[in-house]
Amino acid sequence: MRLLSVLALTGLLVACDTVGPEPVGPPGNVxxxxxxxxxxxxxxxxxxxxxxxxxxxxxDADRGDGELEIALGDVLPPAGDVCATAEGPAEVAIDLPRDIGGAAYRVFLSQGQQTDExxxxxxxxGLGIREVRTSFSSLAE
Incomplete structure (x- = not known):
């Protein structure tokens, strides 16, 4: 009976490993x-x-005339079954236009009901960025 229980539990764990990645939740401060x-x-x-x-x-990113609106969703675990055993942040990279002629380009970053600019x-x-209005995000040092 004990062997049967161990085999059933092992089968359950293996089955859980094959299920797609579940969201961790919102990213919080970024x-x-x-x-x-x-x-x-x-x-x-x-x-x-x-x-x-x-x-x-x-x-989700929407580009408009001189603007970029980015709505952040959930944090997702790495794709596949491989886990590089090192700590690190979750991240996303959004492509920007190659040249906007030196004009200011507004970026609106939203998470839930909060929007930073x-x-x-x-x-x-070159490239330059400055904070206009922030509540959950900040510039990297």
């Missing part, structure tokens, strides 16, 4: 920075660290 790799991008990372590398933040300048002089 940090924002700019990067450049095959074009400029805005990266949003959680302040909290997770037990595996590869956690990611769901995000940033101003980005992209041009031949």
């Amino acid at each position: 940090v924002v920075d700019l990067g450049y790799e095959d074009g400029p991008f805005l990266r949003v990372r959680t302040v909290d660290l997770y037990g595996c590398l590869g956690y990611r933040i769901e995000a 940033y101003e980005i300048r992209l041009g031949f002089a």
Whole structure:
């Protein structure tokens, strides 16, 4: 009977491992920075660290005339069954236009009912970002 119970429990655990990734929940406080790799991008990372590398933040991005609206969703675990055993933040990277002629580009970052605002300048002089209004996010140091 004991062997049967162990086998049943083992089967249950294996079955649970094959189920798709479940959301962890909202990202909470995040940090924002700019990067450049095959074009400029805005990266949003959680302040909290997770037990595996590869956690990611769901995000929907809408581009308008001189604006980018980003709605953050849940934090999702790494895809697949592989877990790199190192701590790290969840993150998402959103591509930005290659050149907006040095004009200010507004970014609205929302999570639930909160919306933070940033101003980005992209041009031949480089990349720049500044906070306009923030409540749950901040610039990375």
